[in-house]
Each structure stands twice: as C-alpha cells, then as structure tokens.
Amino acid sequence: MTTTPVLQAGPDDRPAHRDPNVLRWLGAYAASMAGDGVYYIALSWAAVQAGSPAQAGLVMSVGALPRAVLMLGGGVIADRFGPRRVVIGSDAVRCAAVLAVAALLFLTGLGLWPLAALALVFGTVDAVFVPAVGALPARITGKAQLARVQGMRGLAYRFAVIVGAPLGGLGVAFGGVAVAFAFSGLLIAVSVPLLISVRVRELPPDSTTTAWRDLVVGLRYIRRHPVLAPLVLAIALGDLGFVGPLNVGLTLLAHERGWGASGMGWVLSGFGTGAGAAALLLAVRGRLPHAGRVAGWACLAGSVAIGALALVPSVLAAVGIALLIGLLAGLSGAMCIALLQTHSDPACLGRVTAVSSLASLGLAPLTMPLSAAAIGAWGTGPVFVVSAVVCGLGGVIALGVRDLRRAELPG
Known part of the structure; x- marks a missing residue:
C-alpha cells in the first residue's frame, strides 16, 4: 500500500473490457460488493433474532447517520490521499471488522451491541469508500472508456447481488450468522490483493491547504461548473424521487394489491433485469451519442413509469413496468455518472462524487419513512405520482440547462 503502481500518463485507447488493469479493479469491486450483500443479509437476520423489530430496525439504520454526516469529508480524503489507497484501506477495515464480529458471535452468541458497532463501522467507512470508488x-x-466502465461496473454489481444474497442465506441456514459474517469477510478480503495490483494514474500531491479548504474549493468548483452544477442537482432529484417508491413503497404496494412476497420479488427481478440490460448496453457500445439528452429523456420517461407503477392491478403488468423503470433509470444513472467523471477534474473527483452520492446514500434513504407515512395517509397512487414528479424534475433540469443538454462523452 505504500508503493502505488503507476499508470503511464496520457490517454489509454485500449477497450476497457480488454484491459487487465480495469478487469482487476472490476474483480475487486465485484468481490467487495458480494461481501456487502452477504453482510446485509447476515446483519438483518442477526438483528431480528437478537432483538425486537424496533431494535432490529435501529441496528439496520445505525450506519446511515455517519455515512450522511461524513460523506463530504470522505470526498476530501479520497482526493487528498488517492482513491486507490482509500479503497484498499476501507476494504481492509471492513474485512477486519466483520471477521472480528464473526469470531465474537461464534464465541459468545448473538447480541445487539456487536451488531450495532459493526453497522456503525460500516457506515463510517462507507463515507470514504463511496467517493473513492x-x-x-x-x-x-x-x-x-468511462461510459463502458460504468456499464461493466453495473454488470459486476448485478452479479454481486445475485451471488451475495444466496451466499448470505446459505451461510445463515447451514452455519449460523457467524458463518455468514465470515463469508462476507472472506469475500471482501479477496478485493484487497486485486486492488493492490491495480495501476493508477497518480496526480501531484497538494498538502498546502487544510482539509476544510479542500472541501470549500471542491464545493465552489461544482457550483461554478456549467455542467457539473446542474448535473449534481439532476442526480439528487432523480434519487430523491426514486428511492422511496422503489423500496418501502413497493412493499406497501404489493401488500395493498395482494401480490404477496413472491409478487414483490417478481417486480424486483423485473427492475433488476432492466437495470442489467442498460448496463450491458453501455458495456457493449462503450459510448452513446447525445449523452446529456439521453440522460434527461430517460429520466423523464422513467418518472412517468414510476407513476404508472402504482396504477396497474396485476403482477404481470407491474413486472413489465418495473423492467422499463430499471432500463430507463439504469441508462440515465450510468450516463449521468459517466458525464460526472468525464467532465470533472480528476483532482476533485472524490469531492464531486461525495456531493452527488450524498443525495442518494445520505438524504434519499430518509425519504423512506416519509413515503411510508404518506402512503398510510393518502394511499400509494398519490405518493408515487408525487415521487414521479420529483424524479422528473431531474430530467427537466438535464434538458433545460443548455450546457448539460449538449454535454457529450468522449469518443
């Protein structure tokens, strides 16, 4: 970790899917995300077994607060120390923490305090891990190659979800929670040597300013940038309108319609399939023309589909709409992130990522209890429509701001 393999300066025209350096990073990312999937299954199951439903909910939400509060500082750390070093350190800490809790649970049995401490560690580490990634x-x-890399990253994430959740369930079923946590730690551990072997393009270090000054400079850089400022706002609105309905709202919708857990599972699989198709499209094509327009129109069309989801009576129709939502949201999200990365100064990209991620990982989850309360008061239809309007505003901004509408990805 003290010596960083350096990628030679200058553009690399090698396709990302044929670049061993990119593939090593992708393997590390997939292993880390699969470990995350096992971790969340194990944590939720252990929390339910160790305490009341309210206590289990508290344990599951403990990590959200440090992630939201520390995310901007995590972006500063990623830019100051380099994203590769930060990701390696983050995965090493997460691996050590989850293996330590696995050993503790194996020796002493279930308890809420170790689970809450582990959730707190994960939330704190996520605050630096997410901007660095x-x-x-x-x-x-x-x-x-950044658009293609986003598609490949989306496919790796979908693969990690498919692998991680069943592994977590099997670990809990056949070995108990401690074994499931051990699976999680070992999967995260796989990412560390792969990340160490990844070569990166180093930037000149700048230690002449304070961390607070770095944060102020980063926020000012975003605010004054003709593409990034509206793009970050569009991403935030899209996430705020998307997270509530597609999480707690979908559960309540399935209950209201009588679809049951299996029906909800089919709807979620439709969404995942659509998002995977969008990722595959970008991974194969590598670049789509008129990126700003594509992101804006996909966001608008996806918002209409979100509103329509609450109006369909049958599971089959809901699965079809969910597939469309996944396709459009996946396409819009991947294009937005690719634009974010290509239009940002690499020296500020950690801070830019932190600001854009703060809405999706810090603020948007807070809309879930609000969505649930609103659905209880007014029903699913009005709440889904309001969420669709909020999401659609992101598309309106993408299409209404000239510099963002005309933004392109490098060819």
Missing part, C-alpha cells in the same frame, strides 16, 4: 475509474483508464 467513484473517483477510481478515471485514474485507471482513459476518458473515452
């Missing part, structure tokens, strides 16, 4: 692709490949 977002900043890393721009250091390992050329700008012309």
